[in-house]
Amino acid sequence: MLPQSRRELILRTLRADGPSEVRSLADKLGVSQATIRRDLEHLDADGKLTRVYGGAMTLDPGEVNSDINGDINGDDIDDPFADVAAERAEDKDTVARAAADMVQDGETVLLDIGTTMHRLAHHLHGKRITVITSNLAVFDELRDDADIELVLLGGMVRRRYHSLVGFLTEDNLRQVHAGRLFLGTSGVRGDGAVMDTTLVEVPLKRAMIKAADQVVLVADGGKFPGVGVARVCGPGDLDVVVTTASADPATRLALQEAGVDVITA
Template identity: 50%
Template sequence: MLTATRQAKILDSLRTEGEVSVELLAGRFGVSASTIRRDLNALSADGLLRRVRGGGNVEPDRVPFSDVERVRSAEKELVASRAAALVEDGDVILIDIGTTTALLARHLRGRRLTVVTSSLAVIDQLRDDDEVELIVLGGAVRKNYHSMVGVLTEQALAQIRASVCFLGTSGIRSDGTIADTTGMEVPVKKAMIESSNRVVVLADSSKFPGVGLLNVCGPDRYSTVVTNDDADPATLDVLRSAGVEVLTT
């Protein structure tokens, strides 16, 4: 596993579990404790986690959006660019929360589109664009991850019919299940899926398997995955066998 991929997975583990030990991470990733300590030191130096004796620690679900943006940014940019090519002028598209979906929004600037979103990061990318009609879903603001969630968001989605939904994820399991780490986000993602004719999942290669204890949907509920060339080949084969279109960058 590449160092950058392992470090991204370590951050995902910290977001999910709050605190993990060096020994647990070493066993999970099949590397030495000294390798994990170097990873933790590097991530700490970048301000992405806080070290404690014996491991790394962050408050669950408190890694700032701006910090997550910096992790695997080149890989996310490739995924976003490839996904933007799937959009046709005149489309009504739903864009999920996340750092990769925010990059997608940037690639859509100047296009004649209707964009529906609960992502404050997507809104920031598109709110001054004269070509894009921007529809903002209401709800409670989840400040640390620049999104809106809750019953109001889900009710608004019930009134929408989108050409395509671009969905983010915390991880794609070996059976193709899309997973998430935050309970309040899962109902919103499910409502987005129900409101769309086509669902495209954006997942850089570190999301295979990534993290997430909460099921969003199986491969029968999405049509396309956009990822990097080094994504887990076994999982990609499972997706193709399930009829999912796999696009790599």
């Protein structure tokens, strides 16, 4: 990643999460702490942030990043969630249905943020299960289903993305446990690494992985191979991948060689 791009991501993260430690920023961006320190020194010299002990904060802690949290101000004029939901809608529904078929009565499942998870929730009707999620679209889908015990994780509302995020959500995840996590992604690299384009979601996804016995990645073939600015996890953290036949064969092979059960819906 180019230094300028990395520094812009640092500023976005600070605006979204508030003051952050060097270690936390290095973990989120997948670089060394020394690299982060140099970037912070550069940004501080440019007057774009303030260094604090062990980390940094934006000059205006109340500033809200428009990409991540602008929806909180109520001035959103579009619906990114609906736009993403319309992309490869048929393929998303195919993998969502196959993933839902894995769930049996009595299970406790954890559903990630995203449009594919919304489709998966639609196919869970009729099952007697417990669903844990911070996905507001999933909540809306299942809220009136009396057979499903619904647990909504707390956190900061991202209205345009129909989700709850932040340290409160992560803290809630440390209090729960699921037999199975259905995980979404922005893309899967050729080596099987799971990526995401929204930094604020990365620590949340990692916390979800820790809260579940089994991790099932649900992603249509358009995300194989894919890209993202931050690495969520490696193939070793996955148990199952549910995708479509259009997924890149080399990427599927890399996942299988890592011991992941790849299901082609």
